[in-house]
Amino acid sequence: xxxxxxxxxxxxxxxxxxxxxxxxxxxxxxxxxxxxxxxxxxxxxxxxxxxxxxxxxxxxxxxxxxxxxxxxxxxxxxxxxxxxxxxxxxxxxxxxxxxxxxxxxxxxxxxxxxxxxxxxxxxxxxxxxxxxxxxxxxxxxxxxxxxxxxxxxxxxxxxxxxxxxxxxxxxxxxxxxxxxxxxxxxxxxxxxxxxxxxxxxxxxxxxxxxxxxxxxxxxxxxxxxxxxxxxxxxxxxxxxxxxxxxxxxxxxxxxxxxxxxxxxxxxxxxxxxxxxxxxxxxxxxxxxxxxxxxxxxxxxxxxxxxxxxxxxxxxxxxxxxxxxxxxxxxxxxxxxxxxxxxxxxxxxxxxxxxxxxxxxxxxxxxxxxxxxxxxxxxxxxxxxxxxxxxxxxxxxxxxxxxxxxxxxxxxxxxxxxxxxxxxxxxxxxxxxxxxxxxxxxxxxxxxxxxxxxxxxxxxxxxxxxxxxxxxxxxxxxxxxxxxxxxxxxxxxxxxxxxxxxxxxxxxxxxxxxxxxxxxxxxxxxxxxxxxxxxxxxxxxxxxxxxxxxxxx
Numbered sequence: 359x360x361x362x363x364x365x366x367x368x369x370x371x372x373x374x375x376x377x378x379x380x381x382x383x384x385x386x387x388x389x390x391x392x393x394x395x396x397x398x399x400x401x402x403x404x405x406x407x408x409x410x411x412x413x414x415x416x417x418x419x420x421x422x423x424x425x426x427x428x429x430x431x432x433x434x435x436x437x438x439x440x441x442x443x444x445x446x447x448x449x450x451x452x453x454x455x456x457x458x459x460x461x462x463x464x465x466x467x468x469x470x471x472x473x474x475x476x477x478x479x480x481x482x483x484x485x486x487x488x489x490x491x492x493x494x495x496x497x498x499x500x501x502x503x504x505x506x507x508x509x510x511x512x513x514x515x516x517x518x519x520x521x522x523x524x525x526x527x528x529x530x531x532x533x534x535x536x537x538x539x540x541x542x543x544x545x546x547x548x549x550x551x552x553x554x555x556x557x558x559x560x561x562x563x564x565x566x567x568x569x570x571x572x573x574x575x576x577x578x579x580x581x582x583x584x585x586x587x588x589x590x591x592x593x594x595x596x597x598x599x600x601x602x603x604x605x606x607x608x609x610x611x612x613x614x615x616x617x618x619x620x621x622x623x624x625x626x627x628x629x630x631x632x633x634x635x636x637x638x639x640x641x642x643x644x645x646x647x648x649x650x651x652x653x654x655x656x657x658x659x660x661x662x663x664x665x666x667x668x669x670x671x672x673x674x675x676x677x678x679x680x681x682x683x684x685x686x687x688x689x690x691x692x693x694x695x696x697x698x699x700x701x702x703x704x705x706x707x708x709x710x711x712x713x714x715x716x717x718x719x720x721x722x723x724x725x726x727x728x729x730x731x732x733x734x735x736x737x738x739x740x741x742x743x744x745x746x747x748x749x750x751x752x753x754x755x756x757x758x759x760x761x762x763x764x765x766x767x768x769x770x771x772x773x774x775x776x777x778x779x780x781x782x783x784x785x786x787x788x789x790x791x792x793x794x795x796x797x798x799x800x801x802x803x804x805x806x807x808x809x810x811x812x813x814x815x816x817x818x819x820x821x822x823x824x825x826x827x828x829x830x831x832x833x834x835x836x837x838x839x840x841x842x843x844x845x846x847x848x849x850x851x852x853x854x855x856x857x858x859x860x861x862x863x864x865x866x867x868x869x870x871x872x873x874x875x876x877x878x879x880x881x882x883x884x885x886x887x888x889x890x891x892x893x894x895x896x897x898x899x900x901x902x903x904x905x906x907x908x909x910x
Contacts, residue, residue, distance in 0.1 A: 366514065366515060367518060369415055370518065370519075370522060373408075373411055373412075373415075404436075405436040405437045405439065405440035406440050408437060408440065409437075409440040409444045412444065413444055416484060416511060416515070417484035417508055417511065417512060418512050418515035418516065418519075418549070420444060420484050421484075421485075421545075421548070421552065422519075423441045423444045424441065424444060424658070425544075425545050425548060426438070427442045427444070427751070428747045428748050429541075429744070429747055430729050430730075430733045430736070430747055430750065430751075431732045431735050431741060448482055448483065448484050449482065450482035450487050451487065451505055453477045455506055456479075456487070456489065456503050458506075459503050459504065459588060459589065460501065460503060460589055463586040463588050463589045464584065464586075464589070471584065472491045472492060472493060473494055473496065474491060475489060475491040475492075476490045476491065477489075480500065484505075484508075485504060485505060485508055485552060486502050486503055486504045486505055486508075486555075487502075488501070488502050488503075490594060491591075493581070497581070497593075498593070498594040499593060499594050500578075500591070500592060500593075501584070501590070501591050502555060502558075502589065502590040502591075502592075503588070503589050504553070504555065504587075504588040504589065508553070509553055512549060512553065516542075516546055516549075519542055520539070520542060523538035523539045523541075523542045524538075524539055526538050544744060551657070552657045552658065553587075554587045555585060555586065555587055555588060556585060556587055557657075558580075558656055559580035559582065559585045559590055559592070561657070561659050562577055562578065562579055562580050562656055563579065564631075564633065565577045565627070565633075565653060565656055566579055568623065568626065568627050568631055568633070569623050572619040572620075572622070572623050573619075573650075574615055574616045574649070574650050574651060575616075575619055575623055575651055575652075575653065576646065576650050576652045576653070577652070577653050577656070578592045578593035578595050578652065578654070579592060579593050580592045595644055595646060595652045596647055597644040597645050597646035598645050599641055599643070599644055599645075600643045600644070600645055600759055600762055601762070603645060608763065611763075612649070613763040614764050614767065616649075616650070616651050616763060617760045617764045617767045618767075619651075620759070620760065621756065621760060621767075621769060621772050624753075624756055625773070628662060628667070628670070628749060628752070629667055629670065629671055629674075630667075632661055632662040632663070632664065632667055633659055633660075633661060633662070634659060634660045634661075634662060634748050634749060635653070635656060635658070635659055635752060642654045643759055660745065660748050662749070663745070666692070666743055666745045666746070669688055669691070669692045670749055672684075672688050673685060673688050673689070673692075673728070673746075674724060675773070676712075677712060677715075677727050677728070678724065678770045678773045678774050680712060680713060680715075680716030682708055682710065682711070682712035683705070683709055685712050685731070686709055689704075689708060689731060689735060689740070689742065690704070690740065692742055692743055693740040693742045693743070694740070694741045695739060695741075696739040696740070696741060697739065698739045699738060699739035699740055700738055700739070703738060704734070704738040704740055707737075708731060708734055711730055711731065711734060712727065715727050723754075723769065724753055724757070724769050724773060725751075725753030725754030725755070725756060725757045726754055726757065728746065728749065728750030728754070729747075729751065729754055731750070732747045753769070840898070844895065847887070847891050848891065850887075851887045851888050854880055854883060854884040855884045857880055858877045858878075858880035858881040858884060859877075859881075861874055861880065862877045864877075
């Protein structure tokens with residue numbers, strides 16, 4: 359094991375020691391990792407300290423914290439709030455290292471590729487940093503350069519996290535409930551995508567195409583000839599971050615059309631194209647000098663499967679209409695119930711939450727309601743799909759951006775106004791889906807007469823049968839056979855004990871310890887058989903329990 363892995367195990371042990379017995383993971387206790395040589399922090403400071411500790415542990419854990427900030431069903435509100443503010447900014451690497459990475463990736467010197475390349479970075483993060491440059495053709499660009507050795511650090515961190523996740527899933531109840539290994543797989547895919555800048559380049563192209571119908575939105579496009587897995591070159595956009603513009607600065611900005619296009623574009627992207635920009639916080643939105651809005655930092659994206667898209671469409675509509683009962687039904691069909699799930703209490707809390715949001719008289723913040731619904735689901739033992747939490751986080755950040763630009767904008771009204779378009783997106787079929795449906799229809803039409811004749815013939819001949827698989831007959835047979843075997847062995851052992859007791863009263867020339875020898879042997883046989891039976895029962899039950907947990 360490397361020194362890096364040793365240090366990571368120590369750091370993780372310290373992290374769990376400080377937070378494992380707090381309300382982290384809704385009060386879960388990771389006893390297997392607990393170390394009692396340090397006084398835990400006070401409750402008011404735990405969440406902030408947790409985010410700061412993750413930040414100190416490097417890029418893997420910073421990105422892990424960003425992912426956890428979207429899992430409102432797993433973490434308490436104080437933790438998700440603290441993790442949202444987690445800053446991915448570190449000291450920049452020396453320019454000579456930047457030069458070496460760029461020249462190695464492009465196979466030429468900076469002077470051969472660029473007219474100008476600023477040595478001072480525009481921003482520095484844990485995975486890479488950004489420099490402004492000018493290409494030989496005069497095109498103004500920014501170059502995102504990955505830090506040397508960051509992939510090796512992430513690879514070692516993921517090995518450590520993988521071992522601990524598997525250990526927690528195997529040995530702890532909280533691990534079996536939350537499935538840390540499954541969550542880590544999702545995180546691994548997301549982080550691997552961020553480490554490949556070619557994927558972010560493809561995201562820029564995709565989002566550029568999706569926002570093309572909106573003239574007030576702009577996505578910087580990549581320069582493919584200057585982009586590799588470790589460097590990303592894209593258009594330079596001049597402007598100000600939305601978060602840096604105060605109320606006075608917004609006086610001369612016609613924000614309403616920008617906000618309407620931004621909200622509409624995100625609805626279209628999520629509910630039609632099935633893509634989430636997982637981090638659309640106001641800091642990633644830039645108001646350009648010509649009055650448009652630029653979308654930056656598209657490294658964190660996620661795909662939304664068509665089934666989840668349709669469910670989220672129905673969920674947004676039910677929330678906008680204030681229909682708590684319908685919202686509860688949709689959530690229940692989307693989620694995966696865990697042990698202890700109480701459907702009645704869940705339905706009551708969801709109905710109350712949605713009704714209260716509508717009855718308060720204030721504007722319904724759909725993103726905030728989705729976040730609260732994720733938390734309620736987690737509290738009641740219903741695990742919603744991860745995509746729902748990410749959509750909630752995206753819409754929540756979008757609400758923050760739109761309210762900053764235009765406080766009078768109503769996201770709920772925007773959803774209702776676009777209801778026909780949303781329904782169209784939900785009902786639309788792809789060309790492949792249309793062909794598949796046509797093939798199924800053809801098979802139904804051609805096979806229906808033959809199958810109908812078979813049914814009628816079976817009815818006429820008295821051979822028509824209906825088979826209902828209400829229970830697992832094979833499993834039931836196995837269980838009954840196991841019970842019969844145990845009862846039979848138990849009866850044999852009991853009969854042996856009884857026979858041995860009766861033989862104790864029969865005189866015998868062969869004795870053991872002063873008792874008839876045959877009776878003593880039978881008694882010892884019964885005791886040994888009883889111990890073996892008990893051991894067999896315990897081992898069999900434990901094996902079955904492990905198999906059932908693995909199949910969940």
